[in-house]
Amino acid sequence: MAVTNKYIAIKNFINGVPKDSDFELKTESLSLSLEPVPSFLVIVKTLYLSIDPSQLNRMKEYSSSQKAISFATRINPGEVIDSIGVGRVVASNQTEFVKGFSGLTAYGGFFEVCKPKKGERVFVSTAAGSVGNLVGQYAKLSGCFVVGCTGTDQKVELLKEKLGFDDAFNYKKEPDLKLALKRYFPDGIDIYFDNVGGEMLEAVVENMNVQGRIAACGAISEYANTRNKKVSLSLIDIIYKRIIIQGFLTPDLMNMSEDFISATSAHICAGKIHVLxxxxxxxxxxxxxxxxxxxxxNIGKKIVKISD
Known part of the structure; x- marks a missing residue:
């Protein structure tokens, strides 16, 4: 059976901020055999696609991340841009599949990497994004004091009024991030869930408490950075405060999948977690x-609906 498949490709490597002219819609003809379906083949119809900023690192001519793990390998111009998504199995003889869970990054990163304790002070960057909004909600459910930062006043209100953050601020209105964090955390920061890297991370380290923990989840400020400005972290603070900075990837957390699904589903059903x-x-x-x-x-998880 011949079918037409459409996909998005890059026209050229993207080494700065992405723009519309960097992409193209392509069409290919595929020949699929449904009867019988070969044992190695799974035919899936894509329903939804996950849109993730870290994909930009794969579209660069070179990024150190491309050699770190298999799902971060480089995408060449003209090739299919593969992505996590939701699909319907059209035909298969397989009985087992690996499933991905976007919220697992927030759940595992917060509970396994940050190891929160009740009453601790938690700061979340990109707090209205797909991961950050969940981290803040998990932190509140754990009895922590939570402040988030985001880029618009509308998102600030959403964090405080809908998601229950103790406070939030628009980082674009803060000329000095270090002073801003001192204002929101007069007693210091115990946990920082980092989605941006850059100058925010530099400011946080100065405001961390002794034995503070930083979960390095994302670095969106660096993905499209064309200024080559390097962050200068205070090693004196890191050493004398005994700060732990740990990078992690979602595949590191797959052993927590069942706990994540069980706990998060219960919180959603009880109205204790809002899905954005x-x-x-x-x-x-x-x-x-x-x-x-x-x-x-975007507000919350950015996805594209491809088909019904």
Whole structure:
């Protein structure tokens, strides 16, 4: 059976901020055999695609991340941009599949890496994003004091009014991030869930408490950085405060999948966790959706609905 498959590709390597002209919609013809389905083959119809800023590192001509783990390998111009998503199995003889869970990053990163204690002071960057909003909600459910930062006043209100953060601020209105954090955390920061890296991380280290923990989840400020400005972390603070900074990836946390699904499902059903989704429609909208992440357009998890 011959079918037409559409996909998004890059026209060239992207070494700065992505733009519409970097992408193209391509079409290919596939020949699929359904009767019988070979034992090694799984045919899936894509329903939703996850839009993730870290994909930009794969679209660069070179990034050190491309050699660190298999799912971060480089995407060459013209190739299919593979992504995590939700699909419907059309045909298969397989009985087992590996499933991905976007919220696992927030759950595992916070509980396994940060190891929170009740009453601790938690700071979350990109707090209205797909991971950050969940981290803040998990922290509140754990009895922590939580402050988030984001890029618009609208998102600040959402964090405080809907998601229950103790406080939040618009980092774009703060000329001095170090002083801003001193104001929001007069008693210091115990846990920082980092989604941005850059100058924010530098400011946080100065405001961390003794034996503070930093979960390095993302570095969106560096993904499209064309200024080559390097962050200068205070090793004196890191050493004398005994600060732990740990990077992690979602595959490191797969052993927590069952706990994540059980606990999070119960919280959602009880109305204790709010799910934030930002949905675009159609494969053609993927480049715009991806570019929008770097402008801060999305609220919550950015996804694209491909088909019903």
């Amino acid at each position: 989704e930002d949905v675009s429609f159609g494969l053609e909208s993927v480049p715009t959706a991806f570019i929008g992440i770097f402008r801060g357009d």
